Amino acid sequence: xxxxxxxxxxxxxxxxxxxxxxxxxxxxxxxxxxxxxxxxxxxxxxxxxxxxxxxxxxxxxxxxxxxxxxxxxxxxxxxxxxxxxxxxxxxxxxxxxxxxxxxxxxxxxxxxx
Amino acid sequence: xxxxxxxxxxxxxxxxxxxxxxxxxxxxxxxxxxxxxxxxxxxxxxxxxxxxxxxxxxxxxxxxxxxxxxxxxxxxxxxxxxxxxxxxxxxxxxxxxxxxxxxxxxxxxxxxxx
Numbered sequence: 001x002x003x004x005x006x007x008x009x010x011x012x013x014x015x016x017x018x019x020x021x022x023x024x025x026x027x028x029x030x031x032x033x034x035x036x037x038x039x040x041x042x043x044x045x046x047x048x049x050x051x052x053x054x055x056x057x058x059x060x061x062x063x064x065x066x067x068x069x070x071x072x073x074x075x076x077x078x079x080x081x082x083x084x085x086x087x088x089x090x091x092x093x094x095x096x097x098x099x100x101x102x103x104x105x106x107x108x109x110x111x112x113x
Numbered sequence: 114x115x116x117x118x119x120x121x122x123x124x125x126x127x128x129x130x131x132x133x134x135x136x137x138x139x140x141x142x143x144x145x146x147x148x149x150x151x152x153x154x155x156x157x158x159x160x161x162x163x164x165x166x167x168x169x170x171x172x173x174x175x176x177x178x179x180x181x182x183x184x185x186x187x188x189x190x191x192x193x194x195x196x197x198x199x200x201x202x203x204x205x206x207x208x209x210x211x212x213x214x215x216x217x218x219x220x221x222x223x224x225x226x227x
Contacts, residue, residue, distance in 0.1 A: 031213065033215070040219070042219045042220050055213070056214060091157070099213070102157075
């Protein structure tokens with residue numbers, strides 16, 4: 001068990017640019033989740049996958065956000081035309097089954113200038 | 114839909130004092146409950162969970178939480194805290210069946226002072 005890994009750890013981008021984050025879950029976990037956390041708030045759910053199927057998306061996930069998990073292993077989260085309000089920590093988590101505890105990565109901190 | 118309220122955003126205590134971090138939830142269906150901890154500059158780690166059975170659950174580092182269905186609460190307690198317990202603590206809930214979305218509270222920052 002090597003844990004959930006996220007890349008990059010930090011990303012600074014200018015407003016209007018596109019960014020992509022990667023998440024590698026624990027290998028036997030078929031659920032993969034994306035959350036966003038801003039200062040002083042708890043993690044907010046964005047979306048989750050069971051294998052390669054995206055099963056639920058939050059209303060927070062605007063049209064500028066897209067997530068994929070093409071082979072049911074790693075996942076990517078892309079933000080197009082970034083805005084300053086997108087600045088946050090983006091967390092990925094995985095779990096073995098639907099109600100198993102989530103295992104979180106260390107997150108990708110996005111700063112939009 | 115589920116929601117979680119953590120009643121205290123910050124809790125300062127002295128070392129070796131007892132502490133209680135409060136968590137209340139709202140749900141129209143039965144739920145599973147979790148406490149996660151986030152140490153400075155680290156990711157979220159599971160502290161303890163309630164899935165079924167005994168309503169009192171314990172962690173390996175001395176924390177415990179009690180599920181109270183009638184009061185829809187899942188408060189976290191420790192009888193004697195250490196400096197190393199300084200962290201942010203998040204209560205979270207997920208419905209039994211239905212959506213697999215884990216819903217978090219806003220967190221309680223516990224600061225243990227010498």
